[in-house]
Amino acid sequence: MAWNEPGGNNNDPWKNRGGKEQGPPDLDDVFKNLFGKFGKSGGNGGGSGKSLGGIGAGILVGLLVVIWFISGFYTIREAERGVVLRFGEYHEQVEPGLRWAPTFIDSVIPVDVQSIRDQSSSGSMLTEDENVVSVQMEMQFRVVDPYRWTFAVESPEQSLSQSLDSAIRYVVGHSKMDDVLTDGREVTRQRVWEELQAIIEPYNMGVSIIDMNFRDARPPEQVKDAFDDAIAAQEDEQRFIREAEAYAREIEPRARGQVNRMNEEAQAYKERVTLEAQGEVARFEELLPQYERAPQVTRERIYLETMEEVLGNTSKIMVDSKGGNNMMYLPLDKIMERQQSTSSDRSRNTLEGLQAPVTDASGRSRNSSPTTGLRGDSYREGR
Incomplete structure (x- = not known):
């Protein structure tokens, strides 16, 4: 039975020792007593006490060295590059894999160089024609130089955000409202990209701009309906233009085919007329000797043939x-x-059946x- 069970004997080991009520011993007192015993044994033992203390110190130092060595291992992932600092100063750049660096001497900053990062900016801006528009754009970039990304500026992401905001405001401030809201969005996007490149180039931040997305551009709420109508009209214009181009693409080959057919028919008619004329010439050349031998008979035969041809195409009465x-x-x-x-x-x-007979007034059947x-x-x- 345990000493502290209910109903059992009170056998608390910390009570009734030496006839006094006392609690658990203080840890400070325990360590003092322990070190005191070691000191007495060292004083009494002489050289043997010093050797035991040296062995204990050596073991402790060895353990510390092992822990220090093990703590120096680290891993750089495949998509990262490591920037190594030695006593706070740039030392080298390491590739992915299992690496070791002396603890308390070197520190490693892993930098992702493969992932594409996003940075967006938005706000209300004043255009060149003194109109207010709300613009939202997003930039996609990637780190290409870990050292420059880490040390070129104090806060690279914040610097990129401020540079993007500055580029957007500059371009929108030098553009008209209609260009930003309607058909000039692509030109505005390209100009913001070029302006951002020009801003960050002197800093050499070690980044590459992958893409620039024009997320949204809205007019003020007071004139939003009018601009929606204008945008719808421009969309209709583009739709009509596309329909007209489609009709032109459809009708042009057909017209070209008709032209080719007419050309071929004209060429065939030309050849037919030429051949008929040549045949007539040949017939008259063959008829000439006969006419010279018998003019009257030949004339009558030609007359009869002509009348036969003419009367063959007319009504007979x-x-x-x-x-x-x-x-x-x-x-x-x-x-x-x-x-x-x-x-x-x-x-x-x-085929339909019986045919009813027809009779006249006298009752006789008629055909x-x-x-x-x-x-x-x-x-x-x-x-």
Whole structure:
């Protein structure tokens, strides 16, 4: 049973010692008693006490040396470079890997040289035409020289921020409000980049500007609606321009094709007319000897051939000049067209079904074919 359990005997080892109530011993008293014993043993032992003290001091020094040596190991990551300072002064630059530096003598500052860092700036600025705009831009940069980044300026990131803010205000102050808010944003971005490069170049800070982003540019709230309308109108203008260019790209090849087709047709017509003319010349050259041998026969044959060609392309009309004063005209081409239409109507009626008979006032059946009736009437009238 433990000495301090409830209901047990009070066997506290720090009480009732020497007949007195006392608490735990003070640590200072313990160490004094311990060192006192070592001192007495050293005085009594002579040379053996001195040797024990020397061994203990040597072990202590050895332990301290081991701890000091182990504490000097450090690691530089792949994306970093180490800047080594010896007694606070630049000593060297180390590559990635496991390294060792004497503690309390050298100190190492790791610098990331691969990551792309961001730095932004924003604020309300006055333009050249005395208008206020709110501009926000962001810079992306990377450290290329760890030594210059560490020692060129006291606070490199703060210096970059101030340089970016100064470049933005300078460029916006020398630009018009419409250029900053509308179609001149890209020019403004490029000018800010160039101005920032010119500002930080004398300091040689060991950084490289990767990109410059134009995040936002807004007019004052009082005129924001009007500027939104202006921006929308400019966007419509650009859209119309793109549509017109697309139409031009579409219609131009078609027009070129038509031009080429017309050129080819003209060339073909030229060749056809030339060949026809050459054929006519050849025909007349062949006809000339025949005409010289028999002029009358050749003239009549040419006349008949010409009339045959002319009459072959005109309507034919039969005229009956006999049998009285009445003259009946029978246009044969119209009659042929009616016969063809009648044949097509009969075929359609046959496919549709029964054809209803047609009777006259006397009850006699008549032929429903208009062509047949026309032919019969025409024949009777002609006779």
